Amino acid sequence: MLVRRSLPRALGSVSRVLDYRGIPSSSNLAPITINKKQWIVVDGYKAKLVTPTHTGKGTTGIFIDSLWNAGSDTDKFQINGENLTPKQQQQLIAAIRTLKFYQHPNKRKQDNSE
Known part of the structure; x- marks a missing residue:
């Protein structure tokens, strides 16, 4: 919980300070969570899927x-x-699940030169 408090002018030009008071825990933060996160596999890669x-x-x-990795x-x-919208969200998630990634062009050049 953030609390605003005013400081006396004698302490400088800062007129307000934000203090944190309280202990964060998952039960305190659950009601304000905007997005859900889950781990999925897309084309063999571990991916974080975020949904509202x-x-x-x-x-x-x-x-x-x-x-x-290509070099460093x-x-x-x-x-x-x-x-x-719900329809747009479903379409995006469906598109994400169909993604295919191809080998990096620099990696192909290294493999061909061997």
Whole structure:
């Protein structure tokens, strides 16, 4: 719980400070959770699927942390929609489940040179 309080002007130009009071726990935070997160597999990659707790209010999307490595770079993937209708949300999730990822072009060049 954030509490605003005023400070005396003598302490400087800051007139308000936010303090945290209370102990966060899953029971305290559950009512304000906007999105649900679950782990799924898309084309063999572990992915985080995010859906809104209440359809139409929140984010629907996917995040894959590492598709492949090319040298010192790691390629990631993310796609999402905000405040989608129930039909749009179903269409996006259906599209996400059909994603296919192909081998990185730099990786193909390395494999062909061997």
